[in-house]
Amino acid sequence: MTTLTNLLDFDPAQLVAYCADLGEKPFRAKQLQRWIHQFGASEFDTMTDLAKSLRDKLATRAEIRAPAIISDHTSLDGTRKWLVDVGNGNAVETVFIPEENRGTLCISTQAGCAVNCRFCSTGKQGFNRNLTVAEIIGQLWMAEFELRRTKGTEPGPKGERQITNVVMMGMGEPLLNFEPTVTALKLMLDDNAYGLSRRRVTLSTSGVVPMMDKLSQEVPVALAVSLHASNDALRDGLIPLNKKYPLRELMAACRRYLAFAPRDFITFEYCMLDGVNDSDEHARELLALVNDPVVGVSCKFNLIPFNPFPESGLLRSKNPRIKSFAQVLIDGGLVTTIRKTRGDDIDAACGQLAGEVQDRTRVQERMEKMAEYQKKFGADFGRIVEIPS
């Protein structure tokens, strides 16, 4: 049986090379790329401006295949979450968060994660495997065109784009799956694909220092760093990777990255953990760290109310504590936001992604939970509903 080549695996240059192998000119690759990434086409027959001979050739050798959707739920607040199949009993989650003037898609780059942050349910299930380019960009492809279908928006560059921002903050540490992540990023930025600006694509890392430098050279999108602690002793206990790349090294890498970044600040993510990292003293220590004349860095803080899960043994900081912590940072001159917790009702909030990757029986549990919610909130709960623009 001939194995079909999945064209979602190719960045623009690779698609040109693939077309050249078929004896086709580079402009054919551009046309093909537009059909795939701007029209969401998955059948070569629909690509009407390609010669029939090329369409026939492609049909016997290639395919356009995103990961299959296992489940699709929309939260009361409009957050939409897909669980997608990435083979061998693995699944990852993709989450769309609609806001007033933008739509953000949070995508995953690995099935499971080896970093094992203490506050993250993904980390608790261990590492399964790296996602391919098709599985990473396929999440954007699938979500953009599913959202358009739901809204009745036409495909193509003229149709209203649903996803205006992408954050690589789902399952996995993107910098530990570097090449496929970079290829997917190039497609996100390409004018013949999604045409997103570098400012609208954010990669979040737990601090893989050498790869941050490499990213700055290859595709320097906006950077978020999972900081979560104000000193090494605390961070060592929350993010084991800190023992390898401690705070001073991480800060220095952030400074180097800024020379290439599309924004003049790094976003520091800080998960608020009750009694662990949330005192005013911790906030003052953070101020000293980011203002340090040698390692300090221009930054803004995003405080994330923790989503507790039993195995973590951790609790969410109380709201007044979060506000007081934020106030110390603000008084110290830092732009600080508190992330709105969204999608709680469908487990789409940060740190809750794909708890069921290895254990599909949890999908059943969630379906049961959904039925329970539908009884409580009405029959439309959890069904695909129109997301207000």
Ligand code: SF4
């Ligand atoms: S927070 Fe990110 S890096 Fe840490 S375990 Fe979870 S997915 Fe991995």
